[in-house]
Amino acid sequence: MTLLDVQGLTVAYDRRRNVLTDVALSVGVGEIVGVVGETGSGKTTLARAVAGLVPVRAGTIGLAGTDLAGLRGRALRDFRRTGRLQLVFQDPLRALDPDWDVSALVGEQLAVAGTVPVAERAERVADALRAVGLDPGLAVRRPAQLSGGQRQRVLLARALVGKPALLIADEPVSALDATSRNDVLALLAGLREHSGTSQLVISHDLPSLAGLADRIAVLYRGRIVEHGPVRRVLEEPSHPYTARLVAATPRLRRLRPAAA
Numbered sequence: 001m002t003l004l005d006v007q008g009l010t011v012a013y014d015r016r017r018n019v020l021t022d023v024a025l026s027v028g029v030g031e032i033v034g035v036v037g038e039t040g041s042g043k044t045t046l047a048r049a050v051a052g053l054v055p056v057r058a059g060t061i062g063l064a065g066t067d068l069a070g071l072r073g074r075a076l077r078d079f080r081r082t083g084r085l086q087l088v089f090q091d092p093l094r095a096l097d098p099d100w101d102v103s104a105l106v107g108e109q110l111a112v113a114g115t116v117p118v119a120e121r122a123e124r125v126a127d128a129l130r131a132v133g134l135d136p137g138l139a140v141r142r143p144a145q146l147s148g149g150q151r152q153r154v155l156l157a158r159a160l161v162g163k164p165a166l167l168i169a170d171e172p173v174s175a176l177d178a179t180s181r182n183d184v185l186a187l188l189a190g191l192r193e194h195s196g197t198s199q200l201v202i203s204h205d206l207p208s209l210a211g212l213a214d215r216i217a218v219l220y221r222g223r224i225v226e227h228g229p230v231r232r233v234l235e236e237p238s239h240p241y242t243a244r245l246v247a248a249t250p251r252l253r254r255l256r257p258a259a260a
């Protein structure tokens with residue numbers, strides 16, 4: 001069953017050029033789809049457009065049957081408040097208010113949605129922290145008192161606490177060292193396994209996506225030039241950019257899914 005169905009998505013910040021042109025993309029229920037592309041290809045713009053943070057010039061963004069691209073004003077605010085779609089930004093330090101403690105940062109979504117009684121929020125926050133491998137005792141800390149990997153996990157806990165239908169992660173591991181990167185990638189895989197969370201994961205790093213996603217879409221100069229199952233894209237890239245990307249990444253040989 002399709003959860004996210006993006007069609008003909010075209011986005012421009014000014015009149016001179018489109019940053020995204022006619023992008024089509026889907027994420028099934030319980031599926032992880034990776035978007036890879038070089039710097040400036042439009043990855044963050046895609047994440048932000050799907051999350052309703054950037055105006056769309058043309059196209060539709062269907063989430064479980066609702067066209068998010070058509071929502072305006074109050075309807076858009078109401079949708080955001082539900083927290084059904086959550087975006088995890090790439091820079092935890094900038095995304096987390098330094099004056100708030102972890103408990104307030106993670107609990108904010110529950111307060112905004114208003115669906116969980118105040119008395120239950122602390123327990124839900126603790127559950128979310130445990131789900132991302134953090135000690136609930138960290139709830140009293142502020143972002144500056146956490147490591148980079150812990151901050152990234154707090155961002156994830158904040159996105160997950162309201163049990164979103166779709167998680168969009170924009171470069172979730174690019175700021176992390178190799179160990180934390182693997183931990184966070186394993187965490188995303190575990191989320192799907194244990195909670196069935198559908199995910200759109202955006203990265204310039206093909207190996208990170210190759211070990212995690214079911215399907216990969218390749219964004220090149222604002223267009224999806226190739227998409228398909230991970231193994232097919234890695235073994236038989238059909239676009240020259242993808243072929244160059246695969247050839248330039250020897251680590252991929254180790255990460256390729258085993259033959260069926």
Ligand SMILES: Nc1ncnc2c1ncn2[C@@H]1O[C@H](COP(=O)(O)OP(=O)(O)OP(=O)(O)O)[C@@H](O)[C@H]1O
Binds near residue numbers: 019039041046
């Ligand atoms: N707010 C903005 N106003 C105008 N142009 C923008 C804005 N944000 C991004 N752009 C331009 O849109 C293009 C795509 O940017 P985007 O950040 O989506 O790419 P990206 O693939 O995420 O890049 P990176 O991997 O470097 O983060 C770039 O040319 C960028 O300069």
